[in-house]
Amino acid sequence: MLEGKNVHFIAIGGSAMHNLAICLHRLGNQVSGSDDMFFDPSKGNLKREGLLPEADGWHPNRVDNSLDYVILGMHAKADNPELLKAQELGLPVYSFPEFIYEASKNKKRVVVAGSHGKTSITSMIMHILKEANKDFDYLVGAQLEGFDQMVKLSNAPVIIIEGDEYTTSPLDLTPKFLHYHHDIACISGIAWDHFNVFPTFENYKEQFRKFVELTPTNGKLYYYNGDQELTKIIEDQEGEEERFSPYSEHPNTVRMGKTILKSHGAEYVIEVFGKHNMENLQVAKNILVDLGITESEFYQHIKTFGGAAKRLEKIGENENTIVFKDFAHAPSKLKATSTAVHEQFPDRQTFAVLELHTFSSLNPEFIDQYAHAFDAPENAVVFINPEIMKKKGFELFTQEEIRNAFQREDLLLLCDAEALEKTLLAQNWKNKNLLFMSSGNYGGLNLEKITATILES
Template identity: 60%
Template sequence: MIKNQKIHFIAIGGSVMHNLAICLKLLDNQVTGSDDMFFDPSRSNLSKHGLLPEKEGWNADRIHAELDFVILGMHAKKDNPELLKARDLGLKIYSFPEFIHEVSKEKKRIVVAGSHGKTSITSMILHVLNQAGHSFDYLVGAQLDGFETMVKISDAPVMVIEGDEYTTSPLDLTPKFLHYNHHFACITGIAWDHFNVFPTLDIYEEQFLKFINQTPPDGKLYYAESDQALCRIIENAQPEKSSLIPYGPLDSVIKNNQTFVLWEGQEIPLKVFGDHNLQNLNVARLLLNHAGISNNEFFEHIQSFTGASKRLELMGENEHSTIYKDFAHAPSKLKATSEAVTKQFKDRKLTACLELHTFSSLNKQFIHQYKGCYNLPDQALVFINPEAVKAKKLEMISQEELIEAFGRTDLQLFTEVEALENFLLNQTWINRNLLLMSSGNFGGLDIEKIKNTILN
């Protein structure tokens, strides 16, 4: 375990970076950090632990020869003055994935990968391990209920890692998940994402083939059998086929808008739902078997799992309406999430609102990947913040272009938050649900006001 070390973070303000900094400080290390911008919750969290720098910006004087090592975040540029000085001094520089591997070299590593569902599966695994009283370390991409930080490092024998395929650092364009060298892993599916980093589908898929090929002879990799692209890649993979195991959703039934898993003659009630969650549950179970959790233990503890933050997160409900918020932004996520809510509430209509917020989703060359993914909601709304388009130096997408790209003629585009709010507040919400999907914040939309108005 890392203790009594002097550590500096370049770009400490990131979601994982600031959590790792807090984790290392709690292990009695001397931690400092810099960044050129801070937003909540990282600003508040760093301030609470005495790690928020007095000033924003980079300062090469913070780098000195007494540092044991530096951890470099993706937000920093190659010409960052602190990075340049650290290299001049010959200091050890880790990216956070390299550092996570360094502190888990003696542990059993379970890595959750794929274009969607990573945070949900990792959350399920952590929830069950926690409820079962097991000792474990972890790295997860969202703040979870019951866990103080998104990273934990200890003397535990197991580490559970959410494996992101995005690039590692300004010095290393390797996908993060290739640094972890998993023993046991899963791939939830492959749907082209990160258009700005992986300009073609072939390049994107190649990263997952490399990940599959890292599976050791005594390890296991589980892959979603419903994903045709993934199955095709598996056919070309190097590991023995006995190490590569397909999985699908658990059998289930829906009664009175609640999902029950069917397992060995039992009906086990769940607080989550949707085919993608039933698939996620199954692979979480399989991976947990390698961490010493039996099937009986899994089903005992998974019943209390309410979901990861912003992953089909229940915002509120009454007898007529239910409101969910979801991180869905990529095409596959949009399709799976809207399908889950539609199936769960067959007697209700669904109004869904999608914010196009990422570089990929706002790019006219990529937008056609959404074709047919938004067909199920009764009302399909799209919100685009012109400021986000401007910040990404892209061209605004028109409603006509969206209609053609999505293949839905009644799709409605909103570019002003007031217009979207007024539309939602003036709908009839008897036997109608609302699904809000975004990796952003809908331009500051007052979700609490909308929720209270609908439900009251």
């Protein structure tokens, strides 16, 4: 299945899809693909591998009987002309998670799930396995230092999978993580997200209940015991209680802005910080021990883990200010990330900028979920690009509506990149850190330029 095949990708431009396409190409497969539009980094990555289609759009003539199978991305629609052609020809059509399972069903499968922390936990596990010279495959949702791809498939005995609860494909609206059939898994917590797919919190929780129930009799699932909703799902399970094991924050302390792990009388200075990362680190350790990593190996190698891209990523610093960039956008992620920076540097103020960019975060029926999620920073700004709001079919929020939703009276709403830049450059940055949080681009704001200007001042 992994070598010598002729494979076509429908919606090859997606983050995970284009990485899988590159992986299969490097394994010696003939790979083609289509998408209606391409953006960097996938566009540049595909071009370097010789996989970027000559023309954008859907072309049924690219699908014929010479193909061994087709891989279908979530971005495509059910009436996609290439998909219809594949179905007409009777070609095998796999969704992304279905293919990953087929390629790894003879391996030990570790699946990292939860509403937050998935990428961080997955990357911690991957970093330590790599440093310990272990052979493993992986699927992760971010570019990690030391790994040139986000997907690797080989003859390795184990695969580490970041398990997303989002829907599988236009033909299959079940969550991706239900297709991986984990041997070992963890759930970091449950906080309502993907409002466009799961319109109620009950519906959202049900997906995690199904995931828990898929844990095999001889399998293992670790769950964060500080999450009441998650704990209730575990308590509702009948029999084989040894399958489920709770975890909490790894013992630690903070001294002079540095986080130090504590274990059996020893201390280890690490680069990542925040309560949420101490929880992530603990469950990563539990899983790694199950995979044969010793405690001494874990503590030796976790010291060099610098974090995943856009997860409290440090993009600049001087003696007065550190500038961080993070992917946080959902309420639980916002609260964990902004609180982590605030508590790590108690002698400095925190100036935090959150961009509301996703369908859920911009939906008037969901916005109240942000209540008190942005309380920690001394200065808090919400940025909304009016064009994004319009594309998603919503009316622009007023500042009063944003303040009421977040339950914060001094919250500042900005809707123009130039106004945001002026606001940032007008600040006194002595003993003050800056935190950017977004899955978007702040209307085209040049973060590197602004960071350089702030640090030079």
